[in-house]
Amino acid sequence: MVERDSDKHKARQQRLKQQVDAKVAQATEERGVLLVLTGNGKGKSTAGFGTVLRAVGHGKRCAVAQFIKGEWPCGERNVLEQMGVPFYVMKTGFTWNTQDRQGDSQAAERVWQGIRAELADPKVDLVLLDELTYMLSYHYLDLEQVCDAIAARPAHQHVVITGRACHRRLLEMADTVSEIAPVKHAFEAGIKAQQGLDW
Amino acid sequence: MVERDSDKHKARQQRLKQQVDAKVAQATEERGVLLVLTGNGKGKSTAGFGTVLRAVGHGKRCAVAQFIKGEWPCGERNVLEQMGVPFYVMKTGFTWNTQDRQGDSQAAERVWQGIRAELADPKVDLVLLDELTYMLSYHYLDLEQVCDAIAARPAHQHVVITGRACHRRLLEMADTVSEIAPVKHAFEAGIKAQQGLDW
Numbered sequence A, B: 001m002v003e004r005d006s007d008k009h010k011a012r013q014q015r016l017k018q019q020v021d022a023k024v025a026q027a028t029e030e031r032g033v034l035l036v037l038t039g040n041g042k043g044k045s046t047a048g049f050g051t052v053l054r055a056v057g058h059g060k061r062c063a064v065a066q067f068i069k070g071e072w073p074c075g076e077r078n079v080l081e082q083m084g085v086p087f088y089v090m091k092t093g094f095t096w097n098t099q100d101r102q103g104d105s106q107a108a109e110r111v112w113q114g115i116r117a118e119l120a121d122p123k124v125d126l127v128l129l130d131e132l133t134y135m136l137s138y139h140y141l142d143l144e145q146v147c148d149a150i151a152a153r154p155a156h157q158h159v160v161i162t163g164r165a166c167h168r169r170l171l172e173m174a175d176t177v178s179e180i181a182p183v184k185h186a187f188e189a190g191i192k193a194q195q196g197l198d199w
Helices: A002-026 A044-057 A075-082 A101-119 A132-137 A143-151 A168-173 B002-026 B044-057 B075-082 B101-119 B132-137 B143-151 B168-173
Strands: A034-038 A062-066 A087-089 A126-130 A158-162 A176-184 B034-038 B062-066 B087-089 B126-130 B158-162 B176-184
Touching (some): A002 B101, A034 A044, A034 A168, A044 A126, A044 A158, A075 A087, A075 B044, A087 A101, A101 A126, A132 A158, B034 B044, B044 B075, B044 B126, B062 B101, B101 B143, B132 B143, B132 B158, B143 B168
Parallel strands (some): A034 A158, A034 A176, B034 B176, B062 B087, B126 B158
């Protein structure tokens, strides 16, 4: 019985391997990828920073723009800045706390000027634009300028965009789009946002 | 016009702030959360490792079990091991490459023995069980044992589980579940998995 299960497993895995190998053989292009992590679920920024961690771990040069957040301690930033990753941080906090369109807009523009230079730099392998989507929803940044800078980046450079309700122009430009949906969330069950897990 | 836009923005953000504040006031419980990152899209393991990065950045003690993967260089592991995070790695590779049920099963059990001790250790703040779901789908690990160890963990300890098709028992136990769906994927368009982005 064990023997038979084991044979079946082997046969099934051989068929799967043929399918996977065929797909891998077709995927031959190597170039910078635009990855969008959107949707209302938990894990968008976390996966964005996870991608930076992965790239840094392979000796790649990365840069991070942190829109919206940045006014309270950030675990990812603590580590990555120490490892030499430059951060451009808006530091304004959530729009519902600032309630200041002009101030937020200027802060966004300042961050954009910094990260735009990274997007144009062929020495940079990966750029994370964390929570960029809100800057476009609120018209704090100009959509055309952002799309142009991403389209004109060095061919090998990866870009990761996170945030809810990503603009369709960016979704069209993207190579990979993941939609992160909240099946359930601890916060809704009365559990606080906690340091080390949520920020 | 600018003035009026700015006033409207302020009023809208004030209403939003009231809603958010009310929700935050209701969320008062602090305890270890079980977070499941599942679905077929890109970003599950990445967000899992991003969570570890965040926690490490706040000085939290973490441990990682890496099921399936681990036989090729891993950017996240390069960095996190250097920072003192213990890794329990299966190192067998994909089931369709090994085609060996018994060998995979023993390797899974070995990793499980290591990480189970971390799940029982009150000094450990966060445990990542990367790609655990497949171990249960393939019956390499015993569902009851896994559920029991997670349920019996120290009250403050967070656990993150990643992988496709998470077993419903774990979904029921989870505090937060994000379903990551592939809207599109570069691989399907012929772009190779690349070091620093995909592994």
